[in-house]
Amino acid sequence: MSSDEAETRPRILEAAWRLLETRAGQGVRMGDIAREAGVSRQAVYLHFPNRAALLGATTRYIDEVKRVDDRLRASREAGDGLTRLDAFVDAWCGYIPEIYGVARALMAMQDDDDAAAEAWADRMRAMREGCAAAVKALKNDGTLKPDLPAAAATDLLAMLLSVRNWEQLVRDGGWSQRRYVEAIKRMARDSLVATKI
Amino acid sequence: MSSDEAETRPRILEAAWRLLETRAGQGVRMGDIAREAGVSRQAVYLHFPNRAALLGATTRYIDEVKRVDDRLRASREAGDGLTRLDAFVDAWCGYIPEIYGVARALMAMQDDDDAAAEAWADRMRAMREGCAAAVKALKNDGTLKPDLPAAAATDLLAMLLSVRNWEQLVRDGGWSQRRYVEAIKRMARDSLVATKI
DNA sequence: TCGCTTTCTTGACACTGTGTAAAGTTGACA
DNA sequence: TGTCAACTTTACACAGTGTCAAGAAAGCGA
Numbered sequence: 001m002s003s004d005e006a007e008t009r010p011r012i013l014e015a016a017w018r019l020l021e022t023r024a025g026q027g028v029r030m031g032d033i034a035r036e037a038g039v040s041r042q043a044v045y046l047h048f049p050n051r052a053a054l055l056g057a058t059t060r061y062i063d064e065v066k067r068v069d070d071r072l073r074a075s076r077e078a079g080d081g082l083t084r085l086d087a088f089v090d091a092w093c094g095y096i097p098e099i100y101g102v103a104r105a106l107m108a109m110q111d112d113d114d115a116a117a118e119a120w121a122d123r124m125r126a127m128r129e130g131c132a133a134a135v136k137a138l139k140n141d142g143t144l145k146p147d148l149p150a151a152a153a154t155d156l157l158a159m160l161l162s163v164r165n166w167e168q169l170v171r172d173g174g175w176s177q178r179r180y181v182e183a184i185k186r187m188a189r190d191s192l193v194a195t196k197i
Numbered sequence: 198m199s200s201d202e203a204e205t206r207p208r209i210l211e212a213a214w215r216l217l218e219t220r221a222g223q224g225v226r227m228g229d230i231a232r233e234a235g236v237s238r239q240a241v242y243l244h245f246p247n248r249a250a251l252l253g254a255t256t257r258y259i260d261e262v263k264r265v266d267d268r269l270r271a272s273r274e275a276g277d278g279l280t281r282l283d284a285f286v287d288a289w290c291g292y293i294p295e296i297y298g299v300a301r302a303l304m305a306m307q308d309d310d311d312a313a314a315e316a317w318a319d320r321m322r323a324m325r326e327g328c329a330a331a332v333k334a335l336k337n338d339g340t341l342k343p344d345l346p347a348a349a350a351t352d353l354l355a356m357l358l359s360v361r362n363w364e365q366l367v368r369d370g371g372w373s374q375r376r377y378v379e380a381i382k383r384m385a386r387d388s389l390v391a392t393k394i
Numbered sequence: 395t396c397g398c399t400t401t402c403t404t405g406a407c408a409c410t411g412t413g414t415a416a417a418g419t420t421g422a423c424a
Numbered sequence: 425t426g427t428c429a430a431c432t433t434t435a436c437a438c439a440g441t442g443t444c445a446a447g448a449a450a451g452c453g454a
Contacts, residue, residue, distance in 0.1 A: 008401080026308055029440065040403050045442070104308075111223055111305055155370055156380060164361035173352050183353060190387040205430080226411065237432050242413070 009047045012037045013061045016054060017102070024171075025104030030054075052109060056119030059102050068095060072130050081138035082193060088134045089161065089188055092127060093181045096166045103163050124158075131157040138192060145194045153192050160188055206244045209234045210258045213251060214299070221368075222301030227251075249306060253316035256299050265292055269327050278335035279390060285331045286358065286385055289324060290378045293363045300360050321355075328354040335389060342391045350389050357385055 006014075015037035019028045030051055034041040048054040063069065072095075075087035096103075106123075109116035135153045138144040144153060159165075161184065169175040169183070203211075212234035216225045227248060231238040245251040260266065269292075272284035293300075303320075306313035332350045335341040341350060356362075358381065366372040366380070 030442085031440085042404080042443095043402055046402070050442070051440095108305070108308055111301075152380065155366060155372070156384065159362050159365050162361065162365060164359065164365075165356050168356050168359060168361075169352060175352070183349065187353065187384070187388045191384045195392060227413090228411085239414095239433080240431055243430075247413070248411095 008037070008039060008043060010061075012039065012044055012047055012054070013058055016058045017062060020055075020058065020101035020105055023101070025101040025108070028105060050115065052106075052113050052115035052119060055102055055106050055109070055116065056122075059099060059106065059119065059123055062099055062102065066095075066098060069126075071095065072126065075130065076133055076137075081134070081141035081143050082189070084137045085134045085188060085192070086185055088130050089185045090181060092130060092161050093166070093177075093184060096163055097170070097177060100163065100166070100171075104167075107163070127161065128154065128158050131161065135192070143193050145192060148192065156191060157188060160184055160191070205234070205236060205240060207258075209236065209241055209244055209251070210255050213255045214259060217252075217255065217298030217302055220298070222298040222305070225302060247312065249303075249310050249312035249316060252299055252303050252306070252313065253319075256296060256303070256316065256320055259296055259299065263292075263295055266323075268292065269323065272327065273330055273334075278331070278338040278340050279386070281334045282331045282385060282389070283382055285327050286382045287378060289327060289358050290363070290374075290381060293360055294367070294374060297360065297363070297368075301364075304360070324358065325351065325355050328358065332389070340390050342389060345389065353388060354385060357381055357388070 012033065016028070016033045019032055019036050030044055031041045033054070034044045037044070044054065048057060071091050072088070075091040076084060078084040078087045103120075103123075106116055106120045110120055132150075132154045135144065135150050135157060138153075139150050144150065165184075166180065170177060170180050175183075209230065213225070213230045216229055216233050227241055228238045230251070231241045234241070241251065245254060268288050269285070272288040273281060275281040275284045300317075300320075303313055303317045307317060329347075329351045332341065332347050332354060335350075336347050341347065362381075363377065367374060367377050372380075
């Protein structure tokens, strides 16, 4: 065997991705993924020790295919802090719907499963770094609200950009992605950027 | 039997509350609640059809004991819109840590259990009404941002006040309750209230 | 061509937690 | 004394995850 048609591992990842996306991260069991990949359930366990690991690997796989790091990094090349903030919000908010399926499945496991919690926390770390970078750019420009410490600003921006907030407005609240992005951008500016007198 | 010491039903609710609070809503099973109440697991099912119903009843029980409605209503009696907004944010944010245990358990069930989803949605409806009232007060004062429709403002305020955001800042992010409340208050003002020229 | 190794399949099973079912116990009350 | 309601005890069905062990099948080297 060895090289069947497509290698089994990526085929499992593709299957997981597809199911997670179409079912919005809900009710996707190990057996479903296996069937979708055209492989036995045990074969999945041959490649991934457990569900959390498979979901974690799926996120990384999506990141790779969608070149997420590149897109987030690009947002750091804008000129002044304000444009950088906007660019980062744009990049991240645009990213959320693309990973929402996996994100939701991963978030649902967090309470019971340490591995899932770690996988998700890791994912969020990248986002926080982007927030911190944007805040730093503002601070360097002197456009960060003067009574707002950079660390606090970073936390608040990360809060604003959380997947849960996207979920609440877009998925549950019926907001369009476009409207959501614009609203978050405005909120970020209103909350973090010093008002010019 | 009939009136043992304390009636069984409230004793179960108290037990659920206590466990949910001490364990932060995590890993509280029907059997645990039964044991804590000094009652058999089946007795719990004699009073509540399922876990979602028990959790829902527990929230309502807490609300009753803590007089939540009164506290939220009080926030509507402040004078101008801005004070009302602050008062409502204060009231709701102060409420979150008191129900966090049940809230978390209920939120964790949402994906699988329609009854749980409904119980939580119902809980959130009360909060949204408060948001809408605060926004309306602002609008009446003419202090709502002019280009922000009331409905949008309500959605954004509800987003800001979500339990998930509290969770992220206070529980996971190490913010003190006080700092959290102040930050949310400021963000609400910055995002919703028209800047005086 | 033989045998070894790797990858995958098949089928069975342990475990956890929810919810159901049925028979027995106990105290209140008429 | 008998009945009713509330509760206990025991057993079980069910779903989904993860484990285990016995094969099958293809590639590969000798």
